[in-house]
Each structure stands twice: as C-alpha cells, then as structure tokens.
Amino acid sequence: MKLNKKAYENAKSLIRDGKVVRDSRDDWSEHAPSTKELSAYLDEHGEGEYSRWFLGVDDDESGTKGRYKFPFSDLEKVHRCAVISGESRASQYDHDEIRDALGDLLKRIDEG
Numbered sequence: 001m002k003l004n005k006k007a008y009e010n011a012k013s014l015i016r017d018g019k020v021v022r023d024s025r026d027d028w029s030e031h032a033p034s035t036k037e038l039s040a041y042l043d044e045h046g047e048g049e050y051s052r053w054f055l056g057v058d059d060d061e062s063g064t065k066g067r068y069k070f071p072f073s074d075l076e077k078v079h080r081c082a083v084i085s086g087e088s089r090a091s092q093y094d095h096d097e098i099r100d101a102l103g104d105l106l107k108r109i110d111e112g
Helices: 004-014 025-031 035-051 078-092 097-111
Strands: 056-057 070-071
Touching: 004 056, 004 097, 025 078, 035 056, 035 078, 056 097, 078 097
Parallel strands: none
Antiparallel strands: 056 070
C-alpha cells in the first residue's frame, strides 16, 4: 500500500477551497458513497479521475475499485469523518505514509 500523491494534492486543494464537511467520526458510514455511486462515478469519469478520491493505492490488487483504498470524500467534498476513520485504519495496519497524510489533512481541516 502506498500513498496516492495525486489524491493527496486533490484533498489539500479541496480543503484550501473550503470544500469540506466538518462532521464527526461516526458519520462516515452514513456519508460514504455507496458502491453504486462509486461505480457510476468510475463509469462516467474513468480511472484517472476516480483515483483522485482515494489516498491509498494497492498495486497488488487487480481491478480499479479493489486497487484504491482510504477514501476521504463523497466525491465532491472532503469529509472530516472519512479522514479520522482512515487515519485510524492506516495506523492499525501500519500504513505510515497514508496515516501521516491523513493526519495532515485533519490538521488542515481543523485549522480552517
């Protein structure tokens, strides 16, 4: 698992532009895009655009949807709940680079 730098830059840009939902950690299960929404987005925009919404890339996975991990948004705005949830999960599985990026995003959200 490695950090998707393109997605990290996308997230920082969205936060700078105020495209943030300042929700609480437990809200992610309600705010996360559904499988159907993710599939429709992928079909409409392609893998390059789809990948910009996930901070992790697992090159050992086949298939686009299985390859991208650690979503941070609803495909429009960065969600604080997704960042917190992802930071915890990245820490749990020793994905240090992704954990650090998510920690940075959370700091940027909370300072904004």
